[in-house]
Amino acid sequence: DVKVTQSSRYLVKRTGEKVFLECVQDMDHENMFWYRQDPGLGLRLIYFSYDVKMKEKGDIPEGYSVSREKKERFSLILESASTNQTSMYLCASSPTSGISYEQYFGPGTRLTVT
């Protein structure tokens, strides 16, 4: 079974803090994704990566950056957390490039910024 794990299920941070959300997948997948989910909205793509050290902006990259130093690990960084970044963050991976392959999701991190 593919397993995608995220470093925390719940996280509370203060405004202005630098926040790291970590995601690890154990199936040698090339593609990894970061989404956020807010009530009444679909999952929105923040960043994705199709290879080590490669990254592409998604639909809402402002205020975020990412890092992919190893194939299995994809980190989302909030440079200076703000209250409007309070959300559920989901990481996903898929085996190869192209969107005809299903994505495998982690359990999510619910981040609260106070």
Next chain:
Amino acid sequence: ILNVEQSPQSLHVQEGDSTNFTCSFPSSNFYALHWYRWETAKSPEALFVMTLNGDEKKKGRISATLNTKEGYSYLYIKGSQPEDSATYLCAFGSWGKLQFGAGTQVVVTP
């Protein structure tokens, strides 16, 4: 940003009843349509990935159809069971990315 709409937003179903709901998406630049089931406190799990107009997929009591020309997909649950309670997400694939709808929340009551 493309517009993927799911309706209804939520529905309540009696155990044993069948139900269906809709995902609408742009009919141009179609590449794939995904369905995911997201149960509370769990990770979203893929149900189907469909790529061809007219595709029909089935997994147990759940099935899906796809019409790319008119831009819609239906998800059907036959004989609903309490374990079918979840939010069902559809995602439209185009230009290398998925655009998700807001989901249909299904509650099955015994």
